[in-house]
Amino acid sequence: MKLKQEKIKTLLDALPYIKEFRNKIIVIKYGGSAQTSPELQEKFARDITLLQLVGIKPVIVHGGGAKISDMLNKLQIPSTFVDGHRVTCEESMRIVEMVLSGEINKNITSLLNYHGTKSIGISGKDSNCIEAIAKDGGKFGYTGEVTSINAQMIEDLIKEGFVPVIAPIANSESPNHPGFNINADIAASQIAIALKANKVLFLTDTVGVLDKNKELLNSLDKEDVQRYKDDGTIAGGMIPKVDSCIDAIYNGVHKAHIIDGRVEHSILLELFTSDGIGTQFLQK
Numbered sequence: 001m002k003l004k005q006e007k008i009k010t011l012l013d014a015l016p017y018i019k020e021f022r023n024k025i026i027v028i029k030y031g032g033s034a035q036t037s038p039e040l041q042e043k044f045a046r047d048i049t050l051l052q053l054v055g056i057k058p059v060i061v062h063g064g065g066a067k068i069s070d071m072l073n074k075l076q077i078p079s080t081f082v083d084g085h086r087v088t089c090e091e092s093m094r095i096v097e098m099v100l101s102g103e104i105n106k107n108i109t110s111l112l113n114y115h116g117t118k119s120i121g122i123s124g125k126d127s128n129c130i131e132a133i134a135k136d137g138g139k140f141g142y143t144g145e146v147t148s149i150n151a152q153m154i155e156d157l158i159k160e161g162f163v164p165v166i167a168p169i170a171n172s173e174s175p176n177h178p179g180f181n182i183n184a185d186i187a188a189s190q191i192a193i194a195l196k197a198n199k200v201l202f203l204t205d206t207v208g209v210l211d212k213n214k215e216l217l218n219s220l221d222k223e224d225v226q227r228y229k230d231d232g233t234i235a236g237g238m239i240p241k242v243d244s245c246i247d248a249i250y251n252g253v254h255k256a257h258i259i260d261g262r263v264e265h266s267i268l269l270e271l272f273t274s275d276g277i278g279t280q281f282l283q284k
Contacts, residue, residue: 034261144180
């Protein structure tokens, strides 16, 4: 009986948060181990199903860097990173699109549908969902910088009861262009801004943003982020994540969070508990 009462208490504790986020759009950047571990994939799919059932409107933007790198290595196509951004040549762009749109996107959609979530997988190329130009004037090859998001198309899918699952491949204004590879963190942030989302969550393989002593930084603002970038505390692949969080909260998104995707049900822990997890980003 005591165990049953504890379960009921957990549900009641979550009730205020369910009310708060009901009918709100939550953008989730899905990556890291949460995307590659079969057990965590199952937990993720069930979490998304629960969110939809309680009236929350999730939108998923996925990465796939590990699988892309693995395929490029198998094909002996060189790949390099600068400040967490992949330099994408024309040959590797074909592989990026094949892995993201052809494999990962459809696997996620299939799993969500299996667990009862009405979901649809799209590429940023579909209906010009994401448009871009070459990042830094072409310095990164076919890695792009987002210029526009077709928010109406995504909103239409949500109104029809779908959970959109978006591969971060962007269209170009030029015809017969292979498209652009978009950093998934940046794509998630830009989509959250365009949709006026309540929150954007970034699932990654760390407990959050860490200081030099490897201790979790629970909350950060714009000035904190700049200071930690300047002293090297925030570096590499964490840079586009924190930049995306700051960009989101200063452009209409209420809160942004970097959370540990290796933790089972991390999305529910962040949304439905008073303490939350990971690092949250707030305006001062």
